[in-house]
Amino acid sequence: MSDASDTLNDFTSEPVGARRVVVLISGSGSNLQALIDEQTHDRLGGEIVAVISNEPDAYGLVRAREAGIDAVVLPHREYENRDAYDGALIKVIERHEPDLIVLAGFMRILTPRFVQRFLGRMLNIHPSLLPAYQGLDTHARALADGVAEHGCSVHFVTEELDGGPVVIQAAVDVAEGETEASLKEKVHAREHLIYPIAVKWFLEGRLQFAPGGATLDGMPLPAQGVRLSHADAAEELDEDQEL
Numbered sequence: 371m372s373d374a375s376d377t378l379n380d381f382t383s384e385p386v387g388a389r390r391v392v393v394l395i396s397g398s399g400s401n402l403q404a405l406i407d408e409q410t411h412d413r414l415g416g417e418i419v420a421v422i423s424n425e426p427d428a429y430g431l432v433r434a435r436e437a438g439i440d441a442v443v444l445p446h447r448e449y450e451n452r453d454a455y456d457g458a459l460i461k462v463i464e465r466h467e468p469d470l471i472v473l474a475g476f477m478r479i480l481t482p483r484f485v486q487r488f489l490g491r492m493l494n495i496h497p498s499l500l501p502a503y504q505g506l507d508t509h510a511r512a513l514a515d516g517v518a519e520h521g522c523s524v525h526f527v528t529e530e531l532d533g534g535p536v537v538i539q540a541a542v543d544v545a546e547g548e549t550e551a552s553l554k555e556k557v558h559a560r561e562h563l564i565y566p567i568a569v570k571w572f573l574e575g576r577l578q579f580a581p582g583g584a585t586l587d588g589m590p591l592p593a594q595g596v597r598l599s600h601a602d603a604a605e606e607l608d609e610d611q612e613l
């Protein structure tokens with residue numbers, strides 16, 4: 371056969387490296403663990419190449435090291451201002467040449483420069499059904515409002531805090547006598563379910579950022595992204611469904 375097959379061979383012999391992920395954390399890193407677990411089972415669609423924390427004592431660093439992942443501490447207190455810190459953080463991140471940056475409990479407000487640098491390839495998880503309850507203390511605020519439903523969302527990061535295009539959400543029904551702790555636990559379980567899904571979609575090239583919203587397989591997602599109902603999530607999580 372001819373030139374065509376030579377060309378094809380040339381093309382296929384080019385090794386395609388695994389898609390690279392850098393995860394930013396500040397604390398416990400249970401979402402990081404959910405991603406590590408998927409990676410361990412070869413289900414993430416890429417490789418977590420580094421975990422970076424602004425807090426030296428973050429338990430997520432231990433999780434990373436135990437999984438053999440490069441764990442980097444970049445303490446924000448050692449920098450004069452937000453801009454200097456974010457500049458240093460950009461350098462550390464870029465050293466790892468990531469395709470995707472995953473914020474997993476990274477408790478920092480990001481500068482516009484930082485957001486612009488990674489626009490379209492940075493995801494965050496937030497403990498509410500966005501656009502409801504942007505910002506902090508989401509569980510307490512939801513309970514105080516007496517809402518029937520709460521949950522979590524994965525979204526692309528834009529300059530608007532917790533305001534970028536939503537990719538996927540999972541809902542939880544608020545039970546009689548629900549406490550902040552019990553609600554947080556249920557939402558956390560849903561976070562661990564949906565974050566690996568969103569990361570995998572991105573790494574497989576199925577999920578893309580567009581300023582007006584995210585697309586999945588080339589189709590625009592609705593404002594709430596893909597929505598997992600309470601029942602769907604509870605079934606996935608093998609939860610007792612009685613309320």
Ligand code: GRF
Pocket residue numbers: 397398399400401402474475476495496497522561
């Ligand atoms: C999660 O609740 C997440 O929604 C928020 O920060 C928390 C991080 O938890 N962004 P963990 O460190 O992953 O356990």
